[in-house]
Amino acid sequence: MYLKNYNLDELKSWCVEQGVEQYRAAQILNAVYTNNLGDFTQIETLPKAFREKLIKTFEMFSIKISKVRKSVDGSVKFLFELHDGKHIEAVYMPWYDDDFDTMERITLCISSMAGCPVECAFCATGTLGLLRNLDSAEIIDQILLVQKELGCEITNIVFMGMGEPLLNYKNVVKSLEIMTAEWGLNLSRRKITLSTVGITNRIKQLHKEIRPVKLALSLHATTDETRGKIIPLAKNLKLSELLSAVEEYYRETKMPVTYEYIPFLGFNDTPADARRLAKILKRVPSRVNIIPFNDISFAMPSGFGKELKPTPKNLILEFGDIIRQNGGRVTIRDTFGQDIEAACGQLALS
Ligand code: SAH
Ligand code: SF4
Numbered sequence: 001m002y003l004k005n006y007n008l009d010e011l012k013s014w015c016v017e018q019g020v021e022q023y024r025a026a027q028i029l030n031a032v033y034t035n036n037l038g039d040f041t042q043i044e045t046l047p048k049a050f051r052e053k054l055i056k057t058f059e060m061f062s063i064k065i066s067k068v069r070k071s072v073d074g075s076v077k078f079l080f081e082l083h084d085g086k087h088i089e090a091v092y093m094p095w096y097d098d099d100f101d102t103m104e105r106i107t108l109c110i111s112s113m114a115g116c117p118v119e120c121a122f123c124a125t126g127t128l129g130l131l132r133n134l135d136s137a138e139i140i141d142q143i144l145l146v147q148k149e150l151g152c153e154i155t156n157i158v159f160m161g162m163g164e165p166l167l168n169y170k171n172v173v174k175s176l177e178i179m180t181a182e183w184g185l186n187l188s189r190r191k192i193t194l195s196t197v198g199i200t201n202r203i204k205q206l207h208k209e210i211r212p213v214k215l216a217l218s219l220h221a222t223t224d225e226t227r228g229k230i231i232p233l234a235k236n237l238k239l240s241e242l243l244s245a246v247e248e249y250y251r252e253t254k255m256p257v258t259y260e261y262i263p264f265l266g267f268n269d270t271p272a273d274a275r276r277l278a279k280i281l282k283r284v285p286s287r288v289n290i291i292p293f294n295d296i297s298f299a300m301p302s303g304f305g306k307e308l309k310p311t312p313k314n315l316i317l318e319f320g321d322i323i324r325q326n327g328g329r330v331t332i333r334d335t336f337g338q339d340i341e342a343a344c345g346q347l348a349l350s
Pocket of ligand 2: 197
């Protein structure tokens with residue numbers, strides 16, 4: 001059993017079942033999350049016999065680091081092995097201020113699944129299909145193991161590694177509880193971004209959870225027809241309903257939304273696309289993050305993905321300008337870790 005699948009209430013109940021005082025649960029979680037202790041013998045506030053009980057019952061870590069690759073730009077890619085031999089990845093990204101003096105934040109890009117069932121035409125993870133969902137402990141341990149390995153404190157989390165978080169809803173929501181709880185990692189929910197391909201009914205549910213986090217929607221196209229060509233499940237989801245769910249999410253949480261958009265040459269990067277995108281952006285406080293396409297056609301045996309080509313930088317800049325002229329806010333992502341194939345969304349095959 002993995003301890004990090006338990007929240008405070010569940011661990012209290014377990015303590016009571018063992019005939020131990022409830023307050024021990026908070027002591028255990030404090031040692032695990034605040035002090036990041038590596039094993040139960042180190043929790044000296046607990047009676048020795050109880051520590052032994054913990055060792056017999058729980059495993060401290062649910063995954064292990066199997067490879068670490070450092071990029072020249074400071075980002076670090078972690079490959080983790082799961083207990084059944086499958087692999088997932090996370091990417092550590094330090095952000096400095098303009099003078100490179102102080103580190104402003106440290107973002108960890110984490111996975112929610114091994115593989116992904118959505119199989120978007122442009123995505124390396126999608127070529128694997130769904131291998132399996134991660135449980136909450138496996139999601140949380142990515143953070144704890146990176147902090148331990150690098151001796152750092154992660155300040156921001158993005159769900160932009162492998163998998164579609166809203167199709168592993170229950171475990172992802174529990175991991176959000178652990179990340180944001182005072183007894184857990186105690187991160188502000190504003191420092192956590194959940195990126196989704198757009199599961200309309202789950203977006204409508206997410207804002208009702210205790211601590212909803214920031215939402216990023218992987219839009220990539222502005223009409224149902226184009227979107228359906230690159231995101232198979234978009235064939236059965238209406239963009240108009242999806243965008244209404246995003247609007248509702250904003251109304252309920254008051255947190256600006258990010259749209260992600262990968263321009264593909266001649267496919268979704270025309271001036272008309274830019275104007276439609278700007279119109280979408282004006283519906284709620286939001287911005288679009290334009291992500292240059294990491295060409296993965298080498299990994300595509302067949303299918304539409306083979307036809308997708310990156311829009312060159314100068315055309316991306318023009319595309320961004322048209323969005324701005326039409327009143328939308330735009331950022332263009334610098335890709336981190338290109339020398340170690342660590343860009344988010346390119347995490348499966350290397
Ligand atoms: N399933 C979620 C989160 C994981 S993917 C989602 O789709 O949003 C994280 C981001 O990486 C998404 O915006 C996705 O569109 C992007 N991505 C996937 N493959 C990519 C590629 N080859 N190049 C650039 N970005 C990619
Ligand atoms: Fe899955 Fe996201 Fe990749 Fe699509 S882009 S296949 S939803 S991980």
